[in-house]
Amino acid sequence: MAESTFIYVTYIRTTPDALWKALTDTDFIPQWWMGVRTETDWKIGAPWKLVLTDGRTADSGEVLEFEPPKRLALKWRNEFMPELTEEGWSHCLFELEPQAEAVKLTVTHSIPREDSKLIKAVSGGWPQILSNLKSLVETGQPVVSRKPEVAQA
Amino acid sequence: MNDDAVFAALADPTRRRLLDRLREASGQTLSELCEGLEMSRQAVTKHLGILEAANLVATRRQGREKLHYLNPVPIQGIAERWIARFQERQLAALSALKASLETPKPD
Numbered sequence: 072m073a074e075s076t077f078i079y080v081t082y083i084r085t086t087p088d089a090l091w092k093a094l095t096d097t098d099f100i101p102q103w104w105m106g107v108r109t110e111t112d113w114k115i116g117a118p119w120k121l122v123l124t125d126g127r128t129a130d131s132g133e134v135l136e137f138e139p140p141k142r143l144a145l146k147w148r149n150e151f152m153p154e155l156t157e158e159g160w161s162h163c164l165f166e167l168e169p170q171a172e173a174v175k176l177t178v179t180h181s182i183p184r185e186d187s188k189l190i191k192a193v194s195g196g197w198p199q200i201l202s203n204l205k206s207l208v209e210t211g212q213p214v215v216s217r218k219p220e221v222a223q224a
Numbered sequence: 225m226n227d228d229a230v231f232a233a234l235a236d237p238t239r240r241r242l243l244d245r246l247r248e249a250s251g252q253t254l255s256e257l258c259e260g261l262e263m264s265r266q267a268v269t270k271h272l273g274i275l276e277a278a279n280l281v282a283t284r285r286q287g288r289e290k291l292h293y294l295n296p297v298p299i300q301g302i303a304e305r306w307i308a309r310f311q312e313r314q315l316a317a318l319s320a321l322k323a324s325l326e327t328p329k330p331d
């Protein structure tokens with residue numbers, strides 16, 4: 072299989088609209104993304120980037136799909152670790168599906184190459200970020216507001 | 225998700241073995257997961273169904289294949305519930321102790 076993919080799924084007790092807002096409100100994102108800021112205007116084709124707390128650009132790319140409150144897709148490349156940058160573009164998809172009293176959030180991050188270091192690197196961070204998002208949306212409190220070292224993409 | 229479903233799913237050694245195999249290589253088909261297991265496909269399918277219901281396994285269709293992925297989010301939630309929160313309490317306790325020691329006021 073010439074691709075590397077992870078899929079993470081979480082169920083969040085909220086509405087698709089509220090979750091969509093949490094995912095795309097650039098003022099709100101740092102609260103669940105360990106202080107990492109997102110810069111974009113969310114127009115399809117617009118540039119997108121993740122900026123670390125120290126001001127470095129962690130990742131950059133482009134908005135590929137923006138379909139509130141259902142699908143958000145990003146073209147994504149790491150920008151601060153050369154061996155990850157050289158792997159080129161990955162694809163990150165957020166899908167929201169209402170389920171009873173919750174929303175099923177599926178994050179699929181993939182790159183068309185085997186044994187991707189990028190996918191390995193980001194897959195360690197996503198469970199904590201998603202868990203933080205869930206906790207913040209459901210209770211108003213994140214689990215962890217900021218990581219001591221921001222090594223993940 | 226439902227903690228009971230997560231713990232029930234994790235209570236079975238075969239299911240933990242399936243999760244270990246997905247940790248080694250995520251995105252496997254049923255046939256790949258059956259390799260080397262002394263078990264019928266039906267039995268493996270049933271175990272995967274329990275893991276998926278507990279949200280420990282996520283699946284995706286690719287052409288005719290169904291690929292299985294390890295989903296560590298529920299286990300992360302468990303760790304946070306009993307570890308991260310516990311540490312917060314310790315920190316809160318220390319901070320309360322510090323405050324009470326530094327404020328000489330009988331209670």
